[in-house]
Amino acid sequence: MKKYILMVLMALIVVFVASCEGTGSEKANGMDYLVTIKTEMGEMKAILYDETPQHKENFIKLAKKGFFDSLLFHRVMSGFMIQGGDPDSRNAEPGERLGSGNPGYTIPAEFVKSLFHQKGALSAARQSDVVNPAKESNGSQFFIVQGRVFTEEETGIDMQALSQAISSLRRSDPNNPLNKVLEDAFNEGGDETFRVKAVELADKLTEATGLRIKMPAERVGTYTTVGGYPPLDENYTVFGQVISGLDVIDKIAFVNTDQSDRPLEDVHMVITVEEMSREEIVKKYGPVYQ
Numbered sequence: 001m002k003k004y005i006l007m008v009l010m011a012l013i014v015v016f017v018a019s020c021e022g023t024g025s026e027k028a029n030g031m032d033y034l035v036t037i038k039t040e041m042g043e044m045k046a047i048l049y050d051e052t053p054q055h056k057e058n059f060i061k062l063a064k065k066g067f068f069d070s071l072l073f074h075r076v077m078s079g080f081m082i083q084g085g086d087p088d089s090r091n092a093e094p095g096e097r098l099g100s101g102n103p104g105y106t107i108p109a110e111f112v113k114s115l116f117h118q119k120g121a122l123s124a125a126r127q128s129d130v131v132n133p134a135k136e137s138n139g140s141q142f143f144i145v146q147g148r149v150f151t152e153e154e155t156g157i158d159m160q161a162l163s164q165a166i167s168s169l170r171r172s173d174p175n176n177p178l179n180k181v182l183e184d185a186f187n188e189g190g191d192e193t194f195r196v197k198a199v200e201l202a203d204k205l206t207e208a209t210g211l212r213i214k215m216p217a218e219r220v221g222t223y224t225t226v227g228g229y230p231p232l233d234e235n236y237t238v239f240g241q242v243i244s245g246l247d248v249i250d251k252i253a254f255v256n257t258d259q260s261d262r263p264l265e266d267v268h269m270v271i272t273v274e275e276m277s278r279e280e281i282v283k284k285y286g287p288v289y290q
Contacts, residue, residue, distance in 0.1 A: 032278045033060055035240065038270040039073070041252055044144070044245035046122055047281065047288055052110040055124060055137065055239035060273050062140060067103070068271040074098040075143075075261045078253045080229060083125055083143035084269055097260050099141075106136040107237075113160065115238040116219055118228035120249065121145040122240030129191055137237050144242060146253040147229035155223040157202050159195075159233045161213045165205040166198060178204060195231050243285045 035046040048056040062068060072089035073082045075098070088101030107124065117123060122144055124137030169176055178201060185197035198205070202213045215230070223230055242249065255263045278289060 030278055031275055032281060033273045034276045034281055035059075035063065036272045036274065037242075037245075038272075039248065039252065039267055041267065042245060042248035044242045044248050045285065046120075046240050046242045048122070048240040049112070049115060049238070051112045051115060052237060052239040054107050055110055055237055058107055058139065059122075059142075059239065062103070063271045063273045067140065068269055071269055072098070073252055073263065073267040073269060076253055076255060076257055076263050076267070077261050079146065079148050080253075081123075081143040081145050081147070082249060082252045082267075083141065085125070085138070085141040087140060094266075095258060095262075098262060099260075102141065103139040105139045107139060109135040109137065110237050110239070111135075111234055112238070113234075116222075116228070117145045117147065117230060117232040117236070117238060118222045118241075119145055119147050119226050120242035120246050121228065121238050122242065123232065124237045124239060126236065135235065135237075142239075144249055145229050145232075146249050147227045149225065149227040150223045150230065152220060152224055154199075155220045155230055156215050157199050157230070158213055158215045159230070159235070161211055162198055162202060162205065163234070165209045165211040165213055168209045168211060169205060173208065176208060178208060192231070195235075199231070241288070243281075243288045 033048060035048060037044040037046065048059055050056065067087070068085060070090050071084055071086065072092065073084040074086055074089045074092075075083040083099075086098050086101035087103065089098045092098055106126075115121075122142055125141035125143055126132055126135060126137050129135065166182065170179055173179075181201065182194060182197060186194040205211070206213050219230075222228065252263075252267055255265065255267065257263050281288060
């Protein structure tokens with residue numbers, strides 16, 4: 001029981017960074033960086049968010065010095081995401097298990113409520129909550145969300161409010177049977193099973209705590225049209241967005257993989273960054289600064 005409580009508390013630690021940006025039109029002024037991710041299956045264009053300055057600066061720094069070039073998308077899961085940036089994947093042998101490499105540092109979490117895991121989101125990979133309660137990001141590994149289109153019933157949840165409700169229930173009513181259900185879910189399948197069960201119990205948690213657990217309408221609209229993967233929200237730092245080449249994500253996500261989710265045929269990346277005016281980026285790719 002004590003271990004479960006500790007793990008739940010760890011899972012609920014979230015650091016929020018308030019955005020100091022202005023309106024979309026204001027953000028479209030000045031210079032920015034356009035990211036190009038080239039692969040054997042095509043290329044993707046992306047922008048990085050000012051709201052996550054440490055992740056943006058780090059990604060640009062690594063890309064400029066060629067850190068990502070010839071690395072692999074080493075973990076691919078259809079309906080979920082494609083992951084790369086492990087320095088150990090450079091020249092890795094076929095079938096070699098990957099995913100533990102890093103540049104020797106982590107980055108503090110930069111959770112921003114307006115940034116979420118819609119299709120094409122660039123998000124930072126990290127170690128699990130058990131060993132990384134502050135949810136610090138791996139210094140180089142990232143993933144790009146493929147996800148899927150969700151129904152309104154599946155997406156009507158605000159994950160921050162849900163976490164607050166779970167924490168509140170544990171403190172105020174420790175004998176409530178909902179706590180035991182969530183504990184069993186965690187013991188059975190860890191963080192992900194715990195979160196899925198929590199979403200299923202959202203209405204009962206609202207009834208038990210009085211806290212409103214409702215995802216913002218605009219986020220629901222995105223998840224029910226464009227798609228994405230909402231269970232990741234407020235748990236991994238979203239720091240960018242693919243603005244061209246979403247079909248390339250699908251091509252990579254659908255390749256055949258081994259038991260470790262590594263593609264049977266290597267998918268390499270070359271990442272470059274180009275300084276460009278935000279006005280020009282908007283002209284080429286539409287209103288990407290919202």
